[in-house]
Amino acid sequence: MSRVISFSNYKGGVGKTTSVVNTAHILVLQGYKVLVVDLDPQGNSTLTLSRSNPFEHEYSVGNLLADRDLATEKCLVHTPYNVDLIPANLNTYSLVAGLPANSAKRIFGLKNRLAELAETGRKHDYILVDCPPQIEGALITNAIAASDYYILPIEGESVYALQGVGHLMQAMEAIREDSNSGIRLLGALITMFDGRTTAGKTVREAIEQYFQDLLFKSVVRRNTAINKANLSNRCVCDMEPRSAGCLDYMAFAREMVARLDQMQKH
Template identity: 35%
Template sequence: MSDPGQRLRSSLAADQAAMAQFSSSGEEFDSPIAMEALRATRVLHAANQDPFPRPGRIRVITIANQKGGVGKTTSTVNLGVALALYGLRVLVIDLDPQGNASTALGVEHSVGTPSIYDALVGDREMSEVVHPTSASPNLRCVPATIDLAGAEIELVSVVAREYRLRRAIEGYLQGLPEHERPDYVLIDCPPSLGLLTLNALVAGDEVLIPIQCEYYALEGLGQLLNNIELVRAHLNPGISVRSILLTMYDARTKLADQVADEVRNHFKDLVLPTVIPRNVRVSEAPGYGQSVVTYDPGSRGSTSYVDAAREIAERGVALTPLTDVRPGGARGAYPPPLPPRAFPDTDSATVDAGTVPAPSSEESSR
């Protein structure tokens, strides 16, 4: 049995039966172990009865924030695994030279491994660099190797360098039968606003921004939003910020509440209702080549990412294929998008790239 999710579901079946037996006898489940087992059972068994809804079109989501350490890679991996375990086909593209997403998914990314570098700079098709993962049969990954660190320089002289990733993705989708195309393509960006991130913004239809619940995470957000608006105006008129995920929430401090409130007040419904708490299991999981969803499905980090993935999936149901929109009405600047993937409506809600509010007071402990 190679699927970790299936192994965990089987191992927790006995716990579920035991809890049902004790519950019928009138006993309470207020112990930490019992509650964690209950949460794990809900995470791993809900997919059998309540799978995530499929989106109205292929969703290419760029997960970006130029600040490091805010949870981009962690969110990419855990959202991808949650979507896959709950019945959706997912492709994760690791665009960070550090290769952390590849590590967390148990995908080899040493020097010489076919990777996203070969698709961006070399002459390989993306189908040649897509690898299976141990997390789920529905989840595949394009790893990143250290070679990607030099891609920024190598792409400078390349014609249409901003569209390299978009062309690679669309060529890959075009070569797949419709029933094998992913429902979600998640692009993990490096912590910068360089050419790699620019490629991800041009390739994506929407942006998900993880924001750490601390003051510093807000400082560079305005610059990121301005860059997204520039890409929208000149390179990809369909790109927009559709989701903001609050991460590393520490309930012990008032600052976390203040940052969360300020972000929700400013960005309204773009902010996902679920908040990702600080959880040691989230940090431990990559050491075992896993996501927290498969490493410890009963942890608060796991259940939070599953809830966030469900919210993202529910938002995608209403999306429908739309006409191709390009700067100046130009045609042939890059391969036409494939049905059902197309640019989102350019009139849809997007983020105001104005000043991002800051917390009103200093951090204090409760």
């Protein structure tokens, strides 16, 4: 059975998409079958994983949610990283906005489509969802309703890193109740961390105090290899496999899998 995990933060620029694509790539390297659902209309996960313009794909997640007659398999893109992908582009906004206000697709569209995909026999060990940077709307609601867990990437150097986190978690809880989802916080991940700066150390201490055991021990350091990979629209372990950025995401992927195994035992 697939584990569905959303990566979510209402702020942009916190390493959300970077974490999705690199974790997906590493899980594939470890032998898992992985699907990434790009629910962010900016389409950056789509651009990186498919190595092509998001508008080049015939169907997007917007088409999938809006068109009942479109088979889920038709939206799947097999990428050069051997990660399956349901792509997004800027048209996703208008397609989802056009759904009737009382439509169940505004909440359960993605969940039903993933169930439909599983029924075809196409199995994925992990389904990672790249959420849009927002805390309301049909896209984030679909992500929460479909997910078992969510991960919160937090920038490790911004003094505003924790601002609004409580509001985000409350919003997640409200949507969870409304959609009868079983979603739980799997953990917070510190990204773009620089332990050499006073700000970095101070922010990390504040994040540790806030999340305690729910904070992943793995930390993604600020790293030129990640920056280069992002600028080239590539995964860091593909571009520089010996870099600190690759090693950090490998450590995080291992810890994420171990934590999931532990949580599912209880």
